[in-house]
Amino acid sequence: MMTVHEVADYLRVKERKIYDLINQKQIPCTRVTGKWLFPRYLIDMWLMQNSESVSQDALLRSAPEIVVGSHDPLLEWALRESGRPIAMQTTGSMEGLSRFASGEALICGMHVLDTASGEFNTPAIKNALPDHGVVAIEWAWRQQGLIVAPGNPLELHSLEDIAEKKALLIDRQSGAGSRILLDHLFEKAGVDKSLIKIADKPARTEIDVGLTISNGKADVGIAVESVARQLRLDFIPLTKERFDLVMRRFDYFEPPIQNLLELTRSPAFIEKAEELGGYDLSGAGKVVLNLR
Secondary structure (H helix, E strand, O other): EOOOHHHHHOEEEEEEEEHHHHOOOOOOOOOOEEEEEEEEHHHHHHHHHOOOHHHHHHOOOOOOOOEEEOOOHHHHHHHHHOOOOOEEOOHHHHHHHHHHHHOOOOEEEOEEEEOOOOOHHHHHHHHHHHOEEEEEEEEEEEEEEEEEEEOOOOOOOHHHHHHOOOOOEEOOOOOHHHHHHHHHHEEEEEEEEEHOOOOOOOOOOOHHHHHHOOOOOOOEEEEEEEHHHHHHHOOOOOOEEEEEEEEHHOOOOOHHHHHHHHHHHHHHHHHHOOOHHOOEOOOOOOOOEEEE
């Protein structure tokens, strides 16, 4: 029989993760005179049964201190200011969610609209991570819209204008939250996207969208207001979206995440959001999904 300390050492995880697995009834154990004990043979069987499951294997591994998923200028700033060496790898929301599910990252940033329900993020998380103990934290509501060259030379004010004026659109890669949103908005506006002139190579980030327009290689694209301000481009607002941070439940209380969330309560965070523009922080830090 192994104690909590011994089974944590055996599995090479922290004791806090063992208690979380106990609470989720995901690990074989018994309680004797107030102490949790773990039969070694049952633990070995449990490991063998779960070794074929990517989700359970990822659940046990210590995730690297990396943020994957969608890019956000305020998040990028906050990661630098949090005092932890957390890397940011921009992959797009859905690719980031897949990498997070495989245990490749500590946090996934995302803004994925479920077109059927109108909800952001939670349907995609439930679908991709049904067996994970994860939480989603609201980061911010962001203003999304069209970005164009200074002065808006083609006088683009709507999605319909893009088609009518034969403007060249720089699109995003498949699976990006902005791509999902833009496709939905085109459909909602009754615009046939197949008739839109689209640049050959999609942009990997919203910054890339802005730079493509700044360099005159496209007329219009979709991005958040903060990107337009940063690159001094004109911005035509379309809608607001919720950007969330997804993390494992037992990582929520770890220093890298707590340092980041503590920063969201600081005056400096609010000031930076105002400087960047297009952010609503009224729900920042709120738990919007808790999957056990």
